[in-house]
Amino acid sequence: MPRRVDHAERRAEIAEALVRAAGRLGLHAVGMRDVAAEAGVSLRLVQYYFESKEKLLLFGLQHLAGRFGERVSARIAAAGPDPGPRAVIEALLAAALPVDAESRTFHHLYTAYAVLSVTDEALAAQPFIKDPDAAEATVTALLRRAAGAGLLRPGTDPSAAAAGLLALSAGLGTGVLVGQRTAGSATAVLTYHLDRIFQPAEESGRPRRSAPAHADAAQAASRGDTATP
Amino acid sequence: MPRRVDHAERRAEIAEALVRAAGRLGLHAVGMRDVAAEAGVSLRLVQYYFESKEKLLLFGLQHLAGRFGERVSARIAAAGPDPGPRAVIEALLAAALPVDAESRTFHHLYTAYAVLSVTDEALAAQPFIKDPDAAEATVTALLRRAAGAGLLRPGTDPSAAAAGLLALSAGLGTGVLVGQRTAGSATAVLTYHLDRIFQPAEESGRPRRSAPAHADAAQAASRGDTATP
DNA sequence: ATTTTCGTGATACGAACGTATCACAATGAT
DNA sequence: ATCATTGTGATACGTTCGTATCACGAAAAT
Numbered sequence: 001m002p003r004r005v006d007h008a009e010r011r012a013e014i015a016e017a018l019v020r021a022a023g024r025l026g027l028h029a030v031g032m033r034d035v036a037a038e039a040g041v042s043l044r045l046v047q048y049y050f051e052s053k054e055k056l057l058l059f060g061l062q063h064l065a066g067r068f069g070e071r072v073s074a075r076i077a078a079a080g081p082d083p084g085p086r087a088v089i090e091a092l093l094a095a096a097l098p099v100d101a102e103s104r105t106f107h108h109l110y111t112a113y114a115v116l117s118v119t120d121e122a123l124a125a126q127p128f129i130k131d132p133d134a135a136e137a138t139v140t141a142l143l144r145r146a147a148g149a150g151l152l153r154p155g156t157d158p159s160a161a162a163a164g165l166l167a168l169s170a171g172l173g174t175g176v177l178v179g180q181r182t183a184g185s186a187t188a189v190l191t192y193h194l195d196r197i198f199q200p201a202e203e204s205g206r207p208r209r210s211a212p213a214h215a216d217a218a219q220a221a222s223r224g225d226t227a228t229p
Numbered sequence: 230m231p232r233r234v235d236h237a238e239r240r241a242e243i244a245e246a247l248v249r250a251a252g253r254l255g256l257h258a259v260g261m262r263d264v265a266a267e268a269g270v271s272l273r274l275v276q277y278y279f280e281s282k283e284k285l286l287l288f289g290l291q292h293l294a295g296r297f298g299e300r301v302s303a304r305i306a307a308a309g310p311d312p313g314p315r316a317v318i319e320a321l322l323a324a325a326l327p328v329d330a331e332s333r334t335f336h337h338l339y340t341a342y343a344v345l346s347v348t349d350e351a352l353a354a355q356p357f358i359k360d361p362d363a364a365e366a367t368v369t370a371l372l373r374r375a376a377g378a379g380l381l382r383p384g385t386d387p388s389a390a391a392a393g394l395l396a397l398s399a400g401l402g403t404g405v406l407v408g409q410r411t412a413g414s415a416t417a418v419l420t421y422h423l424d425r426i427f428q429p430a431e432e433s434g435r436p437r438r439s440a441p442a443h444a445d446a447a448q449a450a451s452r453g454d455t456a457t458p
Numbered sequence: 459a460t461t462t463t464c465g466t467g468a469t470a471c472g473a474a475c476g477t478a479t480c481a482c483a484a485t486g487a488t
Numbered sequence: 489a490t491c492a493t494t495g496t497g498a499t500a501c502g503t504t505c506g507t508a509t510c511a512c513g514a515a516a517a518t
Contacts, residue, residue: 004484004485004486004494004495005494005495024348025348026344026345026347026348026349027344028257028344028345029348031474031475031476032475032476032477033474033475033476041496042496042497042498043476043497043498044495044496044497044498045495045496045497047476047477047478048494048495048496051477052476052477053475053476053477108344108347111340111343111344111403112344114340114403114406114407115255115256115257115337115340115341115344116255116257117407118255118337118406118407119253119254119255119258120255124407124408129407129408129409130409132404132409133409157421160417160418160421160422161421163401163410163414163418164397164418164421164422166400167396167397167399167400167401167403167404167418168393168396168397168400169400170396170399170400170403170404171395171396171397171398171399171400171401171403172392172396172400174340174343174396174399174400174403175361175396175399177343177347178343178346178347178353178358179353179358180358180359180361180362181392185392188389189389189392189393189396192386192389192390192393193389193393196425233464233465233515233516234464234465260504260505260506261505261506261507262504262505262506270466271466271467271468272467272468272506273465273466273467273468274465274466274467276506276507276508277464277465277466280507281506281507282505282506282507
């Protein structure tokens with residue numbers, strides 16, 4: 001049966017299997033055999049396409065980061081053509097919240113990798129640690145632009161606010177992940193804090209694009225139940 | 230040599246050893262033999278005082294939570310007699326930031342446990358998941374009190390702000406842990422956000438107790454270097 | 459004084475894991 | 489048509505892990 005096969009594609013499939021298996025069993029508990037079974041191939045094949053477990057893990061992380069990037073881009077694109085700074089930031093931050101199965105796995109494994117990177121220097125050297133840095137730079141730039149356009153409340157420091165938003169989103173995500181907080185409440189808290197940064201929409205001319213102002217929903221949902229009807 | 234021995238104390242010592250070993254090797258990599266070696270006892274003793282690894286891990290988590298609680302209390306007590314709401318909140322949040330070796334280990338292992346709890350229901354059922362809940366309730370109450378005393382900026386929602394602060398602190402902590410952010414920058418961002426919640430100090434009568442207003446240090450240090458001279 | 463219980467060490471066991479080896483079929487090159 | 493290369497399966501190896509077993513010394517109970 002051994003036809004010529006696309007290595008990159010094969011590796012991607014196996015990485016996908018790793019992500020699925022790790023999402024189910026936990027990254028610490030997943031073994032080569034689990035990945036092989038999940039991918040529907042033999043153990044040997046996993047060994048063949050990734051020489052060692054460490055390389056598999058590394059590639060899995062990169063694969064995950066790539067998929068996450070695509071997800072964020074898609075969300076931003078879905079915010080419509082030429083979205084305002086707030087819409088972009090909102091899409092960016094919301095993409096990181098574990099609201100569905102896919103983003104839940106993202107957050108789960110990202111956190112697991114982060115924990116591993118504390119004691120594994122090969123992982124610590126990986127650029128995924130620097131990804132948040134890039135995200136922060138992006139949000140900072142966005143906020144600066146918004147500040148220039150007078151969209152922010154006075155006295156807002158774009159750099160500090162950006163760092164805060166990213167950390168907030170990450171912290172909320174973890175809260176959702178461990179079941180301490182619902183996805184709805186996390187979103188509400190996020191919206192609340194965006195409202196504290198962005199100037200409230202003025203009631204003038206054309207209807208505003210974003211922020212349908214569930215500012216009060218924030219307090220209601222902040223502690224508790226999902227928004228699902 | 231076998232004199233009568235205090236079980237509770239012994240278990241605490243072993244749990245301490247577990248924490249040290251896990252802080253060094255990572256929670257995923259620590260085994261019973263590592264704990265035994267770290268505690269300077271035989272493998273059998275670890276087995277004797279904790280029947281299984283799972284029980285050891287569970288006890289280790291509780292032990293860690295206990296020590297963390299003491300740390301927070303000490304920080305609050307160190308804020309002086311009858312400290313204001315802001316001082317208490319500041320102490321609470323700052324205690325969670327990984328600024329020294331001890332708090333670093335706290336954050337590292339807490340996060341590791343949190344990740345494990347996603348796939349391990351025995352861990353998920355553990356009350357340490359609920360501890361953040363209690364902290365959030367405390368901060369919310371504190372903020373409510375402060376709001377009543379007119380210490381907060383108008384329009385602040387105590388519940389949403391409390392949730393935000395806790396999540397912010399957790400997120401910043403993770404950033405510091407993985408080396409994406411320095412302890413100094415995390416503290417600065419935290420201070421910035423507290424400044425955005427609490428009313429700025431009025432320049433009246435007696436000198437104010439807290440908040441020496443390094444509000445501008447926040448922007449300077451937000452991206453970068455430690456505060457160490 | 460004897461017996462029972464408690465604390466401790468040494469060592470063994472079975473399972474699971476990552477990795478390595480061997481064999482061989484299918485393909486592309488010559 | 490032959491040969492080297494590539495893809496794949498089956499299986500074995502050595503290690504490490506959590507746990508279990510056995511033995512024995514010291515204290516407490518009788």
